[in-house]
Amino acid sequence: MSQSAIKEKKVTLLDLLDRILDKGVILDGEITLAVADVDLVYVGLKALLSSVETAELMKRTAVLRALPLEP
């Protein structure tokens, strides 16, 4: 494993969701994501991923994983 490969920054939608949905929770706003809402997001992701054939799934996952942080 080269240094450059480790330092390569690949931020994906999954990485983002894994952080900002149920972490960085510091205060309860008056409208916030409930635990149930966060679960719903993951149910939605699974539904999205499981609703397609394998070949399509690979493509979809690639899109989810490759979603660039910078336009």
Place this chain on the structure above:
Amino acid sequence: MDDHAEIEAVRSKIAENERLLGKIEASPVEIHDPGDTESADEQGCYVYGIVNGDDGLLDELSVSGIDPGYPLNALPYGSIQAIVSKVSLREFGQDALKANLGDIGWLAAKVYAHQTILERAAVGRTIVPMRFCTIYRSESRVMETLAEYYDDFEDNLARLEGKQEWGIKVYVDRNVLAGKIAEISETVRDLEAQMTEKSSGTAYFLKKKLEAATDEEMERISGECAQRSHDRLAGRAVEAVVTPLLDNEVTGRKDEMIFNGAYLAAEEQLTAFHAELESLWDDYGGYGFSYEVSGPWPPYNFVIIGPRRIAEDEPIGDKREEGHAA
């Protein structure tokens, strides 16, 4: 709506989402017309994060809010300021939000916007990031909250200064590990040696025993890899937390996630932190383990407010709990 109906609702949006997914790549933030007609009680105040001072922050950000109809704003209180923007409650109200969360296209665009705003605000500055969709009824309610938690915000800003969060996920390719298991495990080696010596009748039972032992040893070695990876990385960081695993249905990967951790590293620790990661690759990479790095992140996992430690440390290897949606 019950869980089942919610899942169905999500599913019914999939076709639409596919189209949107394609669109997001080209244009991350959807243009939305807020109209001039929204009254104050149809608006919420979205809070992105808290930073020190009032230093021309908004000029630098030059980006619209998460609801593109409204600009970013800073609400100063004492020596800190909240980065906020108004949002339409037609889109971000509790019920609308719940519906929108099931729409992957909407979700992707909005988490992207939230992160982009935090990232730009965090350039050369310490930030206390808020969770996605922390929304108050009014700016004055945000000000009250700043006053209430003022000391906590100051403490966090001081503690987090000059530090970065990095995420490490460890995956295992079970086929590769299975192929290497005899090399690592004495138990498995012994069983294999016995099999070559014994008669075919006994060999059958030994084979079963070997299969069970192989599974057990793979679990043990994965657990050891997770624990040692965490310990070694934590040794190169100021703070560390173990966070829940994501299962393959969510990651869409063939390899199983065996560890998910977050590390808060001071700038002067970064070289050693990355070197430790390389050394872990050298030690475990050959046995089917792979490391996925992300960062630097705003310190989502390392904000402590009041008596409550928000980023609760999880036992290593626990999955997110699901299915308790009301």
